[in-house]
Amino acid sequence: MNLHEVNKGVEKHTKRLRIGRGTGSGRGKTSGKGHKGQKAMAGWQAKSIFSGGGTPLIRMVPKRGFNNKAFAVKVVAVNVGDLEALFNAGDEVTLEALKQKNVAKGRFDELKILGEGELTKKLTINAHRFSATAKAKIEKAGGTMVTLPTKVTVAEKKEKLKAAGKLKSKSKAGGKKK
Numbered sequence: 001m002n003l004h005e006v007n008k009g010v011e012k013h014t015k016r017l018r019i020g021r022g023t024g025s026g027r028g029k030t031s032g033k034g035h036k037g038q039k040a041m042a043g044w045q046a047k048s049i050f051s052g053g054g055t056p057l058i059r060m061v062p063k064r065g066f067n068n069k070a071f072a073v074k075v076v077a078v079n080v081g082d083l084e085a086l087f088n089a090g091d092e093v094t095l096e097a098l099k100q101k102n103v104a105k106g107r108f109d110e111l112k113i114l115g116e117g118e119l120t121k122k123l124t125i126n127a128h129r130f131s132a133t134a135k136a137k138i139e140k141a142g143g144t145m146v147t148l149p150t151k152v153t154v155a156e157k158k159e160k161l162k163a164a165g166k167l168k169s170k171s172k173a174g175g176k177k178k
Contacts, residue, residue, distance in 0.1 A: 073151065075129070076108040080137050081117015089121040095148075109151055119143070 098104040115133025
């Protein structure tokens with residue numbers, strides 16, 4: 001036998017098994033579902049966690065830990081070397097311009113400029129954060145940095161109100177009413 005003879009006579013696509021087409025077909029009458037019962041009914045589908053009526057494993061395993069992913073600030077990083085390649089001298093680098101050039105993709109909360117690569121062009125860069133090396137390289141090239149406002153957290157809002165003296169303290173009334 002040679003290598004080219006291995007698949008000789010083998011059909012590439014097998015015919016679909018037509019169930020419920022008479023007893024002579026081999027899958028007639030009950031169509032491979034057996035007699036009666038919940039599983040034999042039309043449209044029945046077990047949940048992915050179904051364990052035959054017993055307590056599913058997912059309910060036996062204790063719930064532990066906490067994940068901060070939903071609350072964490074998503075930061076997109078862009079290097080000054082990328083800005084050098086994508087923008088001309090004198091251009092303004094904004095969030096919209098970076099999205100159009102597919103540098104800042106997807107959903108994010110903040111944009112941070114990092115100092116990887118060289119920058120020779122004078123650019124006006126709008127971002128939420130700048131690394132120390134990025135600041136040095138932008139200033140050396142004669143560019144300007146515009147720091148955009150970040151999201152204000154609830155804790156920061158409370159601190160601001162507390163400093164202004166407008167936050168009411170929650171005090172519990174001690175004693176019984178008569």
